[in-house]
Amino acid sequence: MELVKGITAGNIRSIARAVSIIENNMEGKEELLDELHPHTGNAVVWGITGPPGAGKSTLADKLIQKERDRGKKVAVIAVDPSSPFTGGSLLGDRLRMQTHATDPGVFIRSMASRGHLGGISTAAFDAVKIFDAAGYDTIMVETIGVGQTEVEIIELSDIVMLVLVPGMGDEIQAMKAGVMEIGDIFVINKSDREGAERLKAEVEYVLMISEKPEESPQKTICMTSARDNTGIEELYEILQSKYKEDLESGFLTEKRKRRLTKELSNLFYIKTREFLEEQLSVQAQMDSWIEGIYKKEIKPYKFISEKMKELTKEYVKG
Amino acid sequence: MERKTRIEIAKPGLDGHDRGAKYIARALKDAGYEVIYTGIRQTPESIVATAIQEDVDFVGLSLLSGAHNELFPRVVELLKAEGADDIIVFGGGVIPEEDVESLTKKGIQAIFRPGTPISAVIDFIESKKKTTAA
Numbered sequence A: 001m002e003l004v005k006g007i008t009a010g011n012i013r014s015i016a017r018a019v020s021i022i023e024n025n026m027e028g029k030e031e032l033l034d035e036l037h038p039h040t041g042n043a044v045v046w047g048i049t050g051p052p053g054a055g056k057s058t059l060a061d062k063l064i065q066k067e068r069d070r071g072k073k074v075a076v077i078a079v080d081p082s083s084p085f086t087g088g089s090l091l092g093d094r095l096r097m098q099t100h101a102t103d104p105g106v107f108i109r110s111m112a113s114r115g116h117l118g119g120i121s122t123a124a125f126d127a128v129k130i131f132d133a134a135g136y137d138t139i140m141v142e143t144i145g146v147g148q149t150e151v152e153i154i155e156l157s158d159i160v161m162l163v164l165v166p167g168m169g170d171e172i173q174a175m176k177a178g179v180m181e182i183g184d185i186f187v188i189n190k191s192d193r194e195g196a197e198r199l200k201a202e203v204e205y206v207l208m209i210s211e212k213p214e215e216s217p218q219k220t221i222c223m224t225s226a227r228d229n230t231g232i233e234e235l236y237e238i239l240q241s242k243y244k245e246d247l248e249s250g251f252l253t254e255k256r257k258r259r260l261t262k263e264l265s266n267l268f269y270i271k272t273r274e275f276l277e278e279q280l281s282v283q284a285q286m287d288s289w290i291e292g293i294y295k296k297e298i299k300p301y302k303f304i305s306e307k308m309k310e311l312t313k314e315y316v317k318g
Numbered sequence B: 001m002e003r004k005t006r007i008e009i010a011k012p013g014l015d016g017h018d019r020g021a022k023y024i025a026r027a028l029k030d031a032g033y034e035v036i037y038t039g040i041r042q043t044p045e046s047i048v049a050t051a052i053q054e055d056v057d058f059v060g061l062s063l064l065s066g067a068h069n070e071l072f073p074r075v076v077e078l079l080k081a082e083g084a085d086d087i088i089v090f091g092g093g094v095i096p097e098e099d100v101e102s103l104t105k106k107g108i109q110a111i112f113r114p115g116t117p118i119s120a121v122i123d124f125i126e127s128k129k130k131t132t133a134a
Helices: A002-008 A012-023 A029-039 A056-069 A094-100 A122-133 A171-175 A196-209 A232-249 A251-279 A282-294 A300-315 B019-030 B044-053 B068-081 B097-105 B118-132
Strands: A044-049 A074-080 A089-091 A106-112 A138-142 A159-164 A185-188 A220-223 B006-010 B034-037 B058-063 B088-093 B110-112
Touching: A002 A012, A002 A029, A002 A122, A012 A029, A012 A106, A012 A122, A012 B044, A029 A122, A044 A056, A056 A074, A056 A094, A056 A138, A056 A159, A056 A232, A074 A089, A074 A094, A074 A122, A089 A106, A089 B019, A094 A106, A094 B034, A094 B044, A106 A122, A106 B034, A106 B044, A122 A138, A159 A232, A171 A196, A185 A196, A185 A232, A196 A220, A220 A232, A232 A251, A251 A282, A251 A300, A282 A300, B006 B019, B006 B044, B019 B034, B019 B058, B019 B088, B019 B118, B044 B058, B044 B068, B058 B068, B058 B118, B068 B088, B068 B097, B088 B118, B097 B110, B110 B118
Parallel strands: A044 A138, A044 A159, A074 A106, A074 A138, A089 B034, A159 A185, A185 A220, B006 B034, B006 B058, B058 B088, B088 B110
Antiparallel strands: none
8 A cells, every 4th residue: 555655754744644544534544544553552651631721732732842852753643522513623732732743753633522421532542553563652632621431531541641730629529430540650840839739738748648569560640840841850850760660560561451442343244244234234224213112112221122033034043 | 425625824033923924824713714723923944844844835924123025035935945935925014015025935825914805805816726635
C-alpha cells in the first residue's frame, strides 16, 4: 500500500490522510491498520484528562517543548466534543499549542468526539497506531473536558495524567468512583491559586486510604502552573521515571496486552453483531417487530429466545 | 458513512480583532461542520502546516489589518508548494471591493465582506464541499 509507505516514511500528508480514513470509517481502513500493525509498539502514550478549563492543552504545550528539547518527535491527539444537536464541533485545543505548528517534529491533530461518550473519540485508538507507525516517540492524547465517568483514556494510555484545579469541592468529591480513580499522576495545575495546597492534601489523603492491589505501581501527585511553566520539569521527570519503572517491572507489557484484549473482544463484538443482524434481517423487520411489541402481541423475551433458537439451529451442529 | 467537512479558521497578520473569526467559527460549528480554530497572529506558514496536519477541506482567513493582499495569496502559494492546493481558501474581513477581483484571481475562492449573512458562507461551503470529498 502506497499510503503505508508514506506513513512509515513519516510523510505528513500521508499521516493526515490516514487519520481521516479511520475517522470517517472509509474503505481500506482495516487493511491499512493491518499493514501498520507490524510497525507499532515503539511509542509511549500519555493520556491527559481532567475537567474543562483545567489547563490540559497548556500543559500538553509545555510537555511538547520538554520532549523537543531532548530531540523526541511528538504527536498530539486533542479531542473536543461534537454537538449532539448539529454534529458540529469547535476544536480549540490546538490554539494553546500553536507555537509548535511549524515544527516538523510535532504533529497535532484535533478530533471531534462524534457521539462517542467515553471522553475520547472511537478513532483515537486507531490514530495512536498511525502515529506510532509513523515514528513519533511520544503520543499525547488529550480528552474532552471530563466530568465523573469518562474513563476510557486508561484503555489507550501507558500513563494517565489527571489534571485537577483548586475549587472543585471537598475530599468526598475526590473519593468518588470514576475519573478520580484513573490517574497514574495527579497533576494539580494552577497551583498558584488559593486552595491548591488543600486540594493536594485531600488527594494525598484519598490515595493513602485507597485499597490497591500490591503489584500496582505507586500513584504520584505533582503541583504545576502550566501557564508560568512551574513544576513542569518535575512532572516531566516523574513521567520518565514512571515509564522506566513500569517497563522494567513488566507492568507496562501487561497493561498493553490488556488493551489488546479489550480491542480484540470489541472487534469480535462489532463484527458478530453485524453478522447476526444481517442473518436475522433485523433492519428490514425491526418496524414490524416493534409494532407487535407496542401492541402487546409479542412478548419481548419470548420473541428474542425464539430468534436465538433460529440462529442456533442454523449455526450449531448436533 | 459520510465524510465530515473540516474547516480551519485562522487569523493571519498582526491585528487582534478576533470577534469576526470567532463568530464565523461558532456559526460553522452550529451548521454542523468541524471547525479547527487556531486563534490570532498566525503566520501563513503555521496556517498551512495546520491545514495539512488537520486534513481540512477549507481554510477560512480573517483579517482586519489591511495586509490581505500579501497574506491571503501567500497561504494559497504555500498550500500549492506543499501539494495541497485541493484545499479551498476563502477570506473575510474589512476588504475593499476593488481588491476582491485580484484576490480571486490569486486563488482565494471567495471573499466575504462586512455585512455578509452567514448563510452565504454556508452556501459557498455546501456548493464546494462535494468536489473535495476524498
